[in-house]
Amino acid sequence: MGTAGLNYRYSQTDHPANGWSDAVLPLRDWLADRYPGRFNFVLANRYLDGQDSMGWHSDDEAELHGDVVSVSLGATRRFLLDAPDGRCALELGHGDVIQIPRAWRHALPKTRTRVGMRINLTFRELLGS
Numbered sequence: 777m778g779t780a781g782l783n784y785r786y787s788q789t790d791h792p793a794n795g796w797s798d799a800v801l802p803l804r805d806w807l808a809d810r811y812p813g814r815f816n817f818v819l820a821n822r823y824l825d826g827q828d829s830m831g832w833h834s835d836d837e838a839e840l841h842g843d844v845v846s847v848s849l850g851a852t853r854r855f856l857l858d859a860p861d862g863r864c865a866l867e868l869g870h871g872d873v874i875q876i877p878r879a880w881r882h883a884l885p886k887t888r889t890r891v892g893m894r895i896n897l898t899f900r901e902l903l904g905s
Contacts, residue, residue, distance in 0.1 A: 778817030782902050813842040815899040823894040826887035836878045841901045848872045851892040856883045
C-alpha cells in the first residue's frame, strides 16, 4: 500500500498502491519522525512458518530512493545481513525495527525450528511521486 497512483514493480510483478490503511498510517508517521526519507510505499510480506523464506537480495531498484525501514510483527526469525564489513545474523522479534541500507544484501532463511507466522512491513520511498 502507499500513496495512490504509485506502482512498485519487482520480480516482474506490478504492486500498485491504492492509498493507505488507517491502521498503518500512524506507524508510517512514527517511522518518518525517526528515520530519514519520506515513506510513500510499504510492502507487506507474510511468512506462515519456518519454511517460508526470502533469499538473498538488495532493495536497490532504480525507482527506490534511500534505505528501507523494516518492521517485524509476530514470530521471531533469524535475519541475515551482508554488510560491507562482514555478514551478521539478527534475531528479529515482534515490534523490532531495522533500517537496511539499499546496497546491503539480506535474507530471511528457512528454519526447521517450529515458528509461528511473521509479517514484515518494509517502508520505502518510491521516486516519481
